[in-house]
Structures are given as C-alpha cells and as structure tokens.
Amino acid sequence: MFNCKESIDSLLPFLEGEMSPEDEEHLRQHLNGCPPCVEFVNTYRATSGLCRKALVKSMPPEVAGRLRAYLRSKLETK
C-alpha cells in the first residue's frame, strides 16, 4: 500500500489512466483509508479548470483591428 507521498507522486499517471494495475491497487487502498488524500486528489483535479477560468482573457477590439490592418498591409503587397 502507498503512503500519502507515494500516492500524490503518482497522481498524474493515475488521472491519465497510465498506471500499472498493481500500483493503481496500492493507490486505491491508500485512498480508501485516507480522507485527506481523497480531498487532495479532488482539489488537484480541480486545479487545472480553476486556472483555466482565471487565465482566459479575450482580445481587446483595438488589438483585433490592428491585427487586421497589419495583415492587410502585409498580404496585399505580395
């Protein structure tokens, strides 16, 4: 059976389904008896989505306008 550290170290292959069946069994056994690690897995899994929400930013209209003007000037002279 894994301890907390081994469990957390193996989260990436675990969540991607790339763990060996034996290791996955070790991890599952640990998670069954360790609520803090279950919370850790849940919050680890939620982290990417929260970051995506925080980091998405749209293009300001003036930037879009400049891009269009730039491309036009570059492409039409070819």
Add this chain to the structure above:
Amino acid sequence: MTQTSVEDDRELLARAQAGDMSAFEALVDRHEEKVYGLALRMTRSEADAAEIAQDTFLSAYQHLSEFRGEAAFGSWVHRIAANNALMRLRRQKVLDIVSDDLAGPEFTDRGSLAEVPESDWSKRADDKILDEELGRAIREATDALPEGYREVFLLKDLEGLSYEEISEMVGISIPAVKSRLHRARLALREAIDAFYKEV
C-alpha cells in the same frame, strides 16, 4: 449572414490556398482570440501578444501551400503561436531552472500528509463565475512559477497540446514534461488551497 459563417475551416482553407484573401481573413477571425489568449498567457504582455498574433497569422499565410489539411487549421496555428511565444520568452530571459522554490504538499518522515486540507474546495470549482480575488490569486501564483514550469503548465492545461508536442517545443524529454506539469499543478493547488484557508 453570409455563407461564410457556416463554412468550416477546411473549406475556408481551400479557398485561401487558392488565393482568396477574404477566406483567409475569415480564418483569422475564427482563430485570433485563441491565438492572442495563448500568447498573452505565455508572455504576460499585451504588446508581445499582439505581435505574436501578427507573426503567427503572417507565417500561417506564408506557409499556406505547405499545409496539407490532415490536422485542423486551429491546431496548426495554435502550434505556430506557441512556438512564437516560446521563442520570444527565450530571447527575453535565461530559462529559470531553479525549482526549489516551487510550493507543494509537505510530508512527515513516514510520508503522510503533514497538513490536512482545510476543506474540499473542488466542488466550488464548478461555479460558473470565478471569484475575482481568487482569479487574481491564481494569476499571481501562475506568474510566480519558474519559467520552465509555467510554460509546460500553460501549454498542457491551458492550450491542450500533447506531451509529444511540448517535449519537442521546449526541448526536454516527455518524463521531464510530465514531472514539471505535476510540480506546477501542485504549486498552483497549494496557492488555491491557501486562498480558501484565508477566507
């Protein structure tokens, strides 16, 4: 509405390859948001992001004839943009390879979690609206990641590139990409956890 709005990228691309400028502009229309967003997240500079978007579409246009169309146009320009952003970062600074300051969970000598998470905030992650303060905390935490970790995290979790693509672009092995991704996620998870603890 013109017919252009329902044409898919493939048709637009074929027309652009045949020399139709308006078809290329329609492709730019469809993909500029994503390209700009990627560049902005990578470089953290609006001026750089605008220039990268310009370079990306210009180089896409110049290489239109080489594009075979097996991949989606979107992922093609996405890769060009990611490469452009990485090149710019390279130019700007020496890669920060120090990783010791990355936050992560602490363990006891026996390998047990030293600190029990205060609450399981993963359920709140489904909320449609992200708390403004949490958003700020996440942006600061992402900015604070060492460069080599930040770029891997952004390319994988924000831009959805494959491990192979990232390994090739960043010039490190796939296991190294995975290890950096994991460390970056741990550090960001720690930052979000700290945010919820303070509240």
